[in-house]
Amino acid sequence: MFKVDVSGKNLIPLVRTTFSNLKLKERFDIQEWVEKRPDILGEDILIISKELILPSGRRLDLLGLDSEGRLVVIELKKDDTGADVDWQSIKYVACVANFSNDDIIEYFAKYQKIDVSESQRQIEVYLDKDCDIESMNQEQRIIIASKEFNSEVISAVLWLRNYDIDIKCVRLEPYLDVDSQLFLKPEIIIPLPEAKDYILERERRQREDKQNNERKRSESVLPFLLRTGMVKVGDYLYFRPGLEKVDNKDDVRIKAKVVDKSRRCLQRDGEERSYSLSKLRSIIKAELQLTEVNTSWGTELRYEWTNGDGLTLQELKSKAEQLGLSSNE
Numbered sequence: 001m002f003k004v005d006v007s008g009k010n011l012i013p014l015v016r017t018t019f020s021n022l023k024l025k026e027r028f029d030i031q032e033w034v035e036k037r038p039d040i041l042g043e044d045i046l047i048i049s050k051e052l053i054l055p056s057g058r059r060l061d062l063l064g065l066d067s068e069g070r071l072v073v074i075e076l077k078k079d080d081t082g083a084d085v086d087w088q089s090i091k092y093v094a095c096v097a098n099f100s101n102d103d104i105i106e107y108f109a110k111y112q113k114i115d116v117s118e119s120q121r122q123i124e125v126y127l128d129k130d131c132d133i134e135s136m137n138q139e140q141r142i143i144i145a146s147k148e149f150n151s152e153v154i155s156a157v158l159w160l161r162n163y164d165i166d167i168k169c170v171r172l173e174p175y176l177d178v179d180s181q182l183f184l185k186p187e188i189i190i191p192l193p194e195a196k197d198y199i200l201e202r203e204r205r206q207r208e209d210k211q212n213n214e215r216k217r218s219e220s221v222l223p224f225l226l227r228t229g230m231v232k233v234g235d236y237l238y239f240r241p242g243l244e245k246v247d248n249k250d251d252v253r254i255k256a257k258v259v260d261k262s263r264r265c266l267q268r269d270g271e272e273r274s275y276s277l278s279k280l281r282s283i284i285k286a287e288l289q290l291t292e293v294n295t296s297w298g299t300e301l302r303y304e305w306t307n308g309d310g311l312t313l314q315e316l317k318s319k320a321e322q323l324g325l326s327s328n329e
Contacts, residue, residue, distance in 0.1 A: 001175050026076050026078045027051075033184070038074075040172070047111070048063045048064055048071070048104060052107065065127075068128060069131045069137065071140045073143070085146075089142045090142070090165075105123065142165070143170060145170040146169075149171070157169055157190055168188065168190060171186070171187040173185045221317055223263075225316050225317060226258070230317070233260060237255065238255045239255070240305065240312070241304060245290065252268055252270060264279075302314035
């Protein structure tokens with residue numbers, strides 16, 4: 001990195017250094033810089049709270065909100081992330097994912113030392129026009145900032161991104177000039193800005209392929225159970241998330257009879273149309289507004305559908321395997 005001497009038409013090299021050599025601290029220096037200028041992380045972030053004490057007793061460096069209403073856990077390290085910063089950040093995200101809109105507004109009010117109504121007004125002004133304040137915290141993100149990143153952390157971050165965990169890594173590198181003036185160079189290393197669109201599209205396709213493959217494997221469980229006799233034509237299957245909401249096993253919306261051994265073998269009482277597991281799942285999810293049910297099917301189908309005794313399809317499959325039953329019998 002060079003400092004430009006415009007009048008002398010010269011480049012003055014800057015010297016790489018470390019925060020430790022400069023006796024700078026995560027909490028009392030780097031955290032203060034990022035708090036005042038969160039755009040050093042490469043985007044506009046509204047800081048909601050600093051040094052927030054979580055129910056676990058741990059202290060969260062900075063909690064932010066992006067313009068799309070997603071909470072952003074900001075984890076700061078000095079010269080090296082260590083090997084566990086990714087896991088630490090995930091635990092923080094799991095905690096803040098439970099924050100309600102009122103929680104967020106109250107934390108911001110305390111942080112800014114303003115009343116709740118003013119806090120809500122400022123958040124509403126900050127959010128994109130297409131983002132309603134009532135829809136905040138539907139998703140969460142992680143930003144890890146450090147001078148150096150442990151190779152295990154980089155591998156873990158790349159792997160987690162394949163599972164739709166939104167993590168960004170920002171390198172903050174300190175330099176000194178000949179007058180010992182400090183310069184800070186921010187650099188987004190994951191995802192690479194130059195390849196961001198390509199990487200995001202590739203990750204999306206990988207997730208879709210994985211979900212489709214998992215859906216096919218999940219769908220194959222029911223034919224296996226029908227062939228082994230663990231589920232029979234005439235039996236009823238129940239969509240457990242729907243049953244937990246309506247708390248009525250006789251509710252026709254959350255149960256379906258197995259009418260044959262085809263892929264679309266489920267039929268609800270009073271309806272002539274037959275459905276596959278995944279299709280009926282999406283219908284029930286919409287009818288009962290089951291927002292807690294994941295939008296992707298994945299292997300969850302195996303665990304969401306139960307028989308009349310409350311056993312999931314996966315439990316029935318495991319039971320069949322323990323009994324030595326094969327799909328050819």
